[in-house]
Amino acid sequence: MRTNGWQAPFDLLQVVAWVTFPVLLGGFFAFYVPFLPATLAIVLGVIYGTNGVLIMVLAGLCTYINPADRNILTEAELSPAQITDDLLYCNVCTKYVDKRSRHCRLCEKCVATFDHHCKWLNNCVGAHNYRYFFVLICSTLVFTMFQLAVGVYLFATSFADPTSITSNGAATYGCKDGTPASGTNVCTNDGYMFPLVAVKILLGLYSAFLVPSTVSILQLVIFHIKLCRNGSTTYDYIVEQRRAKIARARGDSALANDEGDLCVCSAPRRRTASEGATQQPPRPTVSSAAPASFRSSAAAIDGPFVGSFDRGFGKHVQLYDHSSEETHHSPTSPSQREEFGQQFHAYASPAAIKLGASAKRESFFV
Structure with missing residues (x-):
């Protein structure tokens, strides 16, 4: 019987999430923030970073919490008087469980008010961790939408006002010859350590990944909002x-x-x-x-x-x-x-x- 999602074997999608999230988080601070104006960079960096920490905490909780039925958790043996129509018997767990519990083959246990088995968390989502899961997907939606919006802004600015992008970047990454022009962040002979074309390519790649991801997460959030409204x-x-x-x-x-x-x-x-x-x-x-x-x-x-x-x-x-x-x-x-x-x-x-x-x-x- 699996205790939670931190127990091996880990699911492939769980490993993908562990790799993808740091790439997005690190990419924002490496390829987005340095090209923003100083004040805006601080504000957006704090908002984005706070949301990222919230996602890590919620994902950790959803993965750590054991979603098993209460009778599985307590290993309680019920007396005949305690067996009501609200209970069902699982012949695998050999326990009476709540009638909304279901036995998950992957976790090898009955899950209280079973919603689904989430491979991204390597854990079932049920009554014990559903609220954290719902806040997690909402936070993830804000996370991807936020990064996508900033990326689109920077990508558009790289064509409309390329000098602002390169000069902001030079303040962080510097120039190839070591120093910018006197009193400015403009490198002579376009000798930027992080050239404009590289900025465009990276922003384009990140946006290409974030667009379908944001759409998928948005659909998931809307779906679960409907489920909550229907009590399903x-x-x-x-x-x-x-x-x-x-x-x-x-x-x-x-x-x-x-x-x-x-x-x-x-x-x-x-x-x-x-x-x-x-x-x-x-x-x-x-x-x-x-x-x-x-x-x-x-x-x-x-x-x-x-x-x-x-x-x-x-x-x-x-x-x-x-x-x-x-x-x-x-x-x-x-x-x-x-x-x-x-x-x-x-x-x-x-x-x-x-x-x-x-x-x-x-x-x-x-």
């Missing part, structure tokens, strides 16, 4: 979109309005009133939308091959979930596959677990 999560949005897509393909309008998770699942185990005997849950059906190889292999598997949470309101959507296709082949986390081999399945059949009066819930992987 990224996971909920993806499931809803996938459900609507399958509903359109099947012409099933009722499915698009279904409240259940989009997954293959079965009814929870029940006991008869007279005998107290356990009834096996009905075998799940597989949607005709599933690939032929997937449907044929389903018949050879004893029980659901895509684990899911029973949502507790009696709706059990029996559909093929494209996002969970991997769980058919690999239903458990990597460490558990090594420990239990191929005999361990994420879905625990009723005969495999002794229950009380309440039905145990099945686990849903994300």
Whole structure:
């Protein structure tokens, strides 16, 4: 089980972020600030630097915080009286968790109010760190927009008033012959240590990178603002979109309005009133939308091959979930596959677990 995003192995995108951020931060102070007027350079440098420090702190917090469900964090064993309809049972974590928690295969744990697994942070985003994540992406948007705006200003000035750019740069980088002209920052014979053409090239390269980056981050911020307004999560949005897509393909309008998770699942185990005997849950059906190889292999598997949470309101959507296709082949986390081999399945059949009066819930992987 991963504790947080600082635990190896590190994701490739996380390493890319570690490299890209210093390049942007250092580039601003090396190639932007020296070519600004002195007063403006100080003001913009302080604003930009403060925002950069804020981003580093927020990114560190989002990566460090363990987003696991509270019952996973405390390793608490709940009594039967504490097991309510607001809890679901994860057969991988072997714990009852909140009904909005989801089990992340990459982190190998249930995440409280799961939003998504962020590869840039190498950590899941959920209830415990979402507020920091939201402020982080907003700060990053300000960071990129700010640098892009200053870069565009300098790039335009390099054509409209090139002397101001070169003279400001000479105050920092100097002249090739060692000294500027008497009483000015103008180098003789254009002998600048940092020539104007190099300024234009660097500003152009930075702007070319910042434009698509800013647009992407802006879209992300707008998306999460909408999610906050709707009281939803990224996971909920993806499931809803996938459900609507399958509903359109099947012409099933009722499915698009279904409240259940989009997954293959079965009814929870029940006991008869007279005998107290356990009834096996009905075998799940597989949607005709599933690939032929997937449907044929389903018949050879004893029980659901895509684990899911029973949502507790009696709706059990029996559909093929494209996002969970991997769980058919690999239903458990990597460490558990090594420990239990191929005999361990994420879905625990009723005969495999002794229950009380309440039905145990099945686990849903994300």
